[in-house]
Every structure is written in structure tokens, then in C-alpha cells.
Amino acid sequence: MKVFGIDVIKGSVRSRTKRPVFAVVVRENREITEEGEMSLFRVLRRVAAEKPDILAVDSLQEISRDHHELYSVLGILPPETRLVQVTGGEKQVSLAVIAARYNLKFNNKFDPFVEARTIAHVAELGGGCEVIAFGGTTDIAVSRHRSIGKGGWSQNRYIRKIHGSVQQKAVEVEDALKEAILRYERIDQKGYGGLRRVEFHVHAPREHIPVSEEARADVQVRVNARRLDRIHFRPQHSKKRNIIVGVDPGTTLGIAALDLDGNLVELKSSRQMSINDWIEEISALGKPVLIASDVAHMPSSVDKIRRSFHAAGYNPPEDRTQEEKVAICSGFSYANDHERDSLAAAIEAYRTFNNKFRNIEKRIPAGFDLDTARAGIIRGLSIEQIVAGSIPRKEAVERKKEEPSAPESKKDPRISQLEGMVRNLREYVSDLQDELAEKEREIDHLGRIISDERSGRFERIKRDSEIEKRDATIKSLKSKLRKEEKRRKKFIRQIKRMKNYADLQNDQRQIPVKVVRNLTRECVRSVDDEYGIGSEDILYIEKTGGWGNAVISFLRDAGVCAVITPDQDQRLISALRDEKIPLLNSADVPVATRGSIGFAFRKDFDQALEKWKEGQEIFEKEKSAEMIESIVSEYRSEREVEARRHGRS
The missing domain is CATH 3.30.420.110 (MutS, connector domain)
Known part of the structure; x- marks a missing residue:
């Protein structure tokens, strides 16, 4: 097993000026074979050339800024190389805790080379989680490698040559997939004289694809594994704790x-x-x-x-x-x-x-799983038995070969003959089983081809239906997006106007006034939508014709400070006095309008408001007197009716 362990010395992938430099430790056959400093580009190039079993890191953030860049890094790695995060998956722990599980100790936790050695050693021992970014399907694209150009006298012959090369390469790729007994779907894009692009959707992971990327004079082949929706983490050892x-x-x-x-x-x-x-x-x-x-x-x-x-x-x-x-x-x-x-x-x-x-x-020696050792102690095993039980099978076989074999005892010739017959029969049975398995694979492959041919039409119909549904959904979402954009722009303009209006209220000499073209429900609501009508707002009504009780109720509920009009309608004055809304004459409070905003002098407004308050007191006294007089009159009429009734009786 070959493992690359890396740790950042300086720099960061998020920095534009200081690119990261890594401490790189290479372990092969349980020994350190190389150490050095490299940039991330050189590390990935070494990995692509040497194809180690594992590239180990303690954090994915050291090699990628985000998950999009992580997908790119994983796409560069060879199919044989696994990216392992030794500190865990979604829930990470410190490198010191992970190392302690394998009885590994740090000499200097701040030395990147010490950490890189520990990272490589832990990954070699089976610690950490493998980063899974690609699923079990792969896309193969065969296309043109050179541009057709504007053309000349031999343009058509040139196009036929390129498209013919694409078609021929697609046939070679398809033959390789059939030979490997892989299930796939093929999509052709026809061109003049052949095919201009062929796509294969193969139901197999990237490492099982018998086709490699290449780029010739006329044709290029691209092999890309299908990305998962999110990054997954799979422990290297899935044994239960x-x-x-x-x-x-x-x-x-x-x-x-x-x-x-x-x-x-x-x-x-x-x-x-x-x-x-x-x-x-x-x-x-x-x-x-x-x-x-x-x-x-x-x-x-x-x-x-x-x-x-x-x-x-x-x-x-x-x-x-x-x-x-x-x-x-x-x-x-x-x-x-x-x-x-x-x-x-x-x-x-x-x-x-x-x-x-x-x-x-x-x-126990360094690198031994402490959890396994503790379980052995609980079961009553000695240290020697625990360590001896951890020897890999291959090493145990080699040790057995090195040990001197005991002298063989003499056997009966008939027993040797029967043992030879048994060995021959077992080999024959093994050959038959291999042949049977080959036949079953061939039958399974042919069955999948027949099933694909039968379901091809159904799949196309289903795919077209899905495309139509998605197009309709996209169209609906685009319409909603346009409406929301219009609403957003409208709100931005309204907020800007309201902010300007709020700034005007801080003036000591003048006060802002909101202008309403007509005292109707539509005009009042238009101003409310544009600026908002609330307490302490002053409204200037240019025309009062057409008003109704609904508008008066709206002004009462909004709690406006005052209403200024150029004409004085007695019915309007009485209705507003009943609701205790000040109604001022524009002759007393001159208003200078500028669009939907007007200005009045604060001094004039205060004088007119005091004058209205005096009139309001008189109005309320008269109203109280009228109410008392009405009560007395009603009482007298009731007494007269009652007196007449007693006189008749």
C-alpha cells in the first residue's frame, strides 16, 4: 500500500497572493520512503503520475475553498486513489485524538512534517473516512477535437473526415463497454458524413470503465463520473465499535x-x-x-x-x-x-x-488499534495474544514459510493416489464452476440488452414527459421571478421616498405635507401605498368633491395629525369634527406642492391648529347642549303621553 500524507506549512487555498505549500510524506509498505515540500499543483501531479492508494489530509479545507472546488480536486485524482480525511467525516475530532486510538504520539504538534507523518500513518492503518463525491454512474463523451472553421474548397470533405472519425471512435468505445458487460445508454448527435458527438451514460463507477480519456487530431474522449448531490463520507473500516x-x-x-x-x-x-x-x-x-x-x-x-x-x-x-x-x-x-x-x-x-x-x-506497539487491544483485555487475552492476532494474513503466511517444516511421515500409496484423484476432481469442479459463472454472466448480459431494447421507447417517452414538466415549471418560476423583481423595485423606490420624507421632518421652520389629489378612497390609498399614511402625518387635499364615510373612517383609523383643504365644505367640516380630525384652510396655512410632497410653514400651521382647537371646544359644547336638550325634550314628550294615558283611565 502506498499513502501520501500532506499538511499545510504556509499559505492557504483562499489566499490570492500566498498559495499553500504542503509538507508531503510518502509511506509505502509500512515505511516512510520520501518527505518534502510541494505546492498543491505538484502534489496532484505526483498523485496522478504515481497513483497511490490513498491521499490523506486532516481537513478538506486545506485543499479546497468550497465543495465546488473539492469536486474538481476529486475529479483530478486517479480512480485508484482514495481521498481520506483522517479526522473523520461530518463530525470531526482532532488529529491528536485519532492518533491516540492507534497509540501514536506527537513529538511536536506544531511541526507540519510531524502531522503529515501521523496523517499518513493513520490512513495506512485504516483510520479516517473516505471522501465520496461521485456516484455509480459515468458519462463518456466522444466529440470533435478541432474546429470546422469557415471552410474553403474542401470544407465538406474535411467535415466528413472529422465526423467519420467521431463515429469510428464511438464504435470502439461501445465495443469496449459491451466486452466489459456494462449497461449503458447512448445518445447520438448526427453530423454531415457521420456523427459530431456521441454520449454514453454508463451504469458503472469510474474505476470500472475500460475507456480512458484521450485527445487525437480529430477526436477527443472525455470520461467524467456523475457527481452526487452532496459530499459523503465512508469510514475506511466499517466494523462496529x-x-x-x-x-x-x-x-x-x-x-x-x-x-x-x-x-x-x-x-x-x-x-x-x-x-x-x-x-x-x-x-x-x-x-x-x-x-x-x-x-x-x-x-x-x-x-x-x-x-x-x-x-x-x-x-x-x-x-x-x-x-x-x-x-x-x-x-x-x-x-x-x-x-x-x-x-x-x-x-x-x-x-x-x-x-x-x-x-x-x-x-503494545505504535500503530495498533487501542480499541481492539482493550476488547482483548476484557476477554482475558494477554498482550502477546492480542498483538499476535493482529498479524496480517500475508505476513503470517510468509512467517510460516520461513519456519522449518516437520518431517513428513510415510503415507500409504493408496491414500496418496486417492488424494491426487480428489485434487483433480476439485480442479475439474472449479473449472466447471468458472465456465458456469461465465455462461451466467453472458446470459445476464444478453438479458439486459433485450430489456434495454424493449424499454428504450418507454424511456424516451418518459424522458420527454419529464422535460415538458420541467419546462413548464421553469416557465412558471420565471414568471414568478419577474413579478417579484417588479415588487422589489417598487419597494426600493417607496423606501427611498419614505426616507426622503423622514429627513424633511427634521426641519424646524417648515413641515412636510403629503399631497392627495382628491378626497376619494382610490387617491388616499394610492398615497398610502406610496408613502404610507400614519399618525402625525399632515394631508393636503387639493379637491374634496366625492368624499364618503369610508374615507373619513380610513383617516380616523390611520390617526392623521391634520387635513388641509382649499375649500371648506360644511358637511366635511362636521364629519371631521365628529372624528376629532383637524381640518385647516389652505388660506390660513399656505402649502407649496412639489409632486406628491408639499411644504408649509410650521408657524402658520401651529396658529391654524390652535384656532381649530378653540372651534372644536365650542363644537363639542354645542353638541353636548344639543344632546341634553334632546334628552329633556324626549323626557317631556314621554311624560305628556303618560299623563294623557292616566287622564283617560
Whole structure:
């Protein structure tokens, strides 16, 4: 295995002036073979030339500014090379924490070469997550490599030559795909004398495509993997994490799961789940290596869970009191006593083995998975057995070859003859199985071709229908976008006018006035839409004809400060006085109009407003007197009617 580990020395991909320089460490066959400084361009060029198994980084932000640039970087990498982020996927942890899992230690955390060595070593050991940006489909495009140009005497012959070359290359690509038994769709764009472009949509990942990119005199071939909607992360090793599970049995059963670092993974309780349901729940959390109980004698239900996982068991020397359990669980939150008891059992079991976990860190070699070593200690294995069990299969075979073989004992000739017959028969069966598998692949390939031919027409109809739906959706969205743009421009103009009007209100000598052409609902609402009509606004009405109660109610609800008119309609004066809206004469308060905005002197306005207030007091007194007189008159008429009724009786 060959691994490139990189870490930034200086610069950044986000900087326009200081491009990044990386510390590069190359590991091959478990040894460092090269170290040096390189730019990102040189790193990618080395990777493209040498095609290592892994390009390892501790953060994707060191090689790309955003996900669009990350797609470009991944597109440059060879299909054989995987990009690995050693600090994790969506949820990242520090490089020091990841290194500690493999018993790797930093000498200097601020040295980029030390970090690059650790990154490469962790990736080689299987740590981190592979960055997945492309799906299981690939697009192949065969097209012209040179422009047709304006032409001359031999223009048509030149075009036929190029289009014929494109058609011939498309046939070669299609033959390669058929030979590899890959399913694909083909789209041709006809040209004069042949084809000007051919596209293949292949249902296979990029590394399985038997076609490589090339560019000849007349034809070019481009191979691009289909991008996923978002970047995915896939752990290099998908094995389940080892966990310690504490169980509190009963009608309400509680479980608490800790990883081998003592971190809480899950804490849960329920009375509606059976033992089998709990076994599935625990299995989803990880691989239990230790099942713990909080009582001295493990209950049968807890033992059943332990045996289902072939895990080790733990129970304390004596039953714990509630006070002891609360002390053990201090620092953790739990919902009920069952969760507390299960959590106390798991924590006590972890603390029992914690000292052994610390001791093995000094004894196991660097690069060994600490989680695997801790699980072995819980199962009762020695350090030698744990380390010996981690030897790769290939190395074990080589060691076995190096060991001297024991002298063979003499065998019966008949046994040797029968063993030879068995070997021959097994080889014959293996050949037949290979031939059968080849026939089945051929039948499957032919079946897919027939199915594609039958479904081709349906796929075209379905595709055309989808295109029509998308076109209609695009047209509708464009219409909505145009309407929203008009509304936005309208609001921008309105905000600008309102801001100018607000600035005018700060003048000490003059006051701004909003001009209304006519006292009708349409004109008033037009001004309201343009500037807004609210409290402390002064309206100048150029014409009062055609007003109604609806307009008066609108002015009352808006809470306008005053209304200025050139003519004085007695009905309008009475209606506005009833609503306590000041109505001033433009002869007393001259207004200079400028479009929808007017100006009046503050001194004139204040004098006219005082005059209106005096008249309003007189109006309200007269109105009160009229109301009292009406009440007295009504009372007299009622008394007269009542007196007549008594006189008749």
C-alpha cells in the first residue's frame, strides 16, 4: 500500500497572493520512503503520475475553498486513489485524538512534517473516512477535437473526415463497454458524413470503465463520473465499535452503553420492549464486549443478553446502595432509577478495567488499534495474544514459510493416489464452476440488452414527459421571478421616498405635507401605498368633491395629525369634527406642492391648529347642549303621553 500524507506549512487555498505549500510524506509498505515540500499543483501531479492508494489530509479545507472546488480536486485524482480525511467525516475530532486510538504520539504538534507523518500513518492503518463525491454512474463523451472553421474548397470533405472519425471512435468505445458487460445508454448527435458527438451514460463507477480519456487530431474522449448531490463520507473500516453495556432488569428495563474510552453512547429505559427488542437495540449501538449488572448475582435476563453477544460478564462483589449508585453517576444526567442503576453498572465495570487499559498503552506497539487491544483485555487475552492476532494474513503466511517444516511421515500409496484423484476432481469442479459463472454472466448480459431494447421507447417517452414538466415549471418560476423583481423595485423606490420624507421632518421652520389629489378612497390609498399614511402625518387635499364615510373612517383609523383643504365644505367640516380630525384652510396655512410632497410653514400651521382647537371646544359644547336638550325634550314628550294615558283611565 502506498499513502501520501500532506499538511499545510504556509499559505492557504483562499489566499490570492500566498498559495499553500504542503509538507508531503510518502509511506509505502509500512515505511516512510520520501518527505518534502510541494505546492498543491505538484502534489496532484505526483498523485496522478504515481497513483497511490490513498491521499490523506486532516481537513478538506486545506485543499479546497468550497465543495465546488473539492469536486474538481476529486475529479483530478486517479480512480485508484482514495481521498481520506483522517479526522473523520461530518463530525470531526482532532488529529491528536485519532492518533491516540492507534497509540501514536506527537513529538511536536506544531511541526507540519510531524502531522503529515501521523496523517499518513493513520490512513495506512485504516483510520479516517473516505471522501465520496461521485456516484455509480459515468458519462463518456466522444466529440470533435478541432474546429470546422469557415471552410474553403474542401470544407465538406474535411467535415466528413472529422465526423467519420467521431463515429469510428464511438464504435470502439461501445465495443469496449459491451466486452466489459456494462449497461449503458447512448445518445447520438448526427453530423454531415457521420456523427459530431456521441454520449454514453454508463451504469458503472469510474474505476470500472475500460475507456480512458484521450485527445487525437480529430477526436477527443472525455470520461467524467456523475457527481452526487452532496459530499459523503465512508469510514475506511466499517466494523462496529466495542462497547460496555450496563443493564438493569425488571418490568422497566434500562440500559447504559459506554465506549472503551468511558464516553456515554446511549442511556435509555422502557417497559414496552421485550428482551429480543433490547438485543436488537444494543446491537445497533455497537459490539458489546462486556455486559454489567449492578447486583452481586447476575439476573437471568441480563445473562441471556450477555450470552446472545458472547460477551464477558461483570457484577460487583456486593449489591450497591442507592447512595453509592448516585455517587458513581455524579456528572451524568438520567431520567429515572432504572437508567441510574444501569449507568452505575456500566461505569463501575469500566473503572474496573481502566487501569489495565492504561497499562497496555505502554506495552503494545505504535500503530495498533487501542480499541481492539482493550476488547482483548476484557476477554482475558494477554498482550502477546492480542498483538499476535493482529498479524496480517500475508505476513503470517510468509512467517510460516520461513519456519522449518516437520518431517513428513510415510503415507500409504493408496491414500496418496486417492488424494491426487480428489485434487483433480476439485480442479475439474472449479473449472466447471468458472465456465458456469461465465455462461451466467453472458446470459445476464444478453438479458439486459433485450430489456434495454424493449424499454428504450418507454424511456424516451418518459424522458420527454419529464422535460415538458420541467419546462413548464421553469416557465412558471420565471414568471414568478419577474413579478417579484417588479415588487422589489417598487419597494426600493417607496423606501427611498419614505426616507426622503423622514429627513424633511427634521426641519424646524417648515413641515412636510403629503399631497392627495382628491378626497376619494382610490387617491388616499394610492398615497398610502406610496408613502404610507400614519399618525402625525399632515394631508393636503387639493379637491374634496366625492368624499364618503369610508374615507373619513380610513383617516380616523390611520390617526392623521391634520387635513388641509382649499375649500371648506360644511358637511366635511362636521364629519371631521365628529372624528376629532383637524381640518385647516389652505388660506390660513399656505402649502407649496412639489409632486406628491408639499411644504408649509410650521408657524402658520401651529396658529391654524390652535384656532381649530378653540372651534372644536365650542363644537363639542354645542353638541353636548344639543344632546341634553334632546334628552329633556324626549323626557317631556314621554311624560305628556303618560299623563294623557292616566287622564283617560
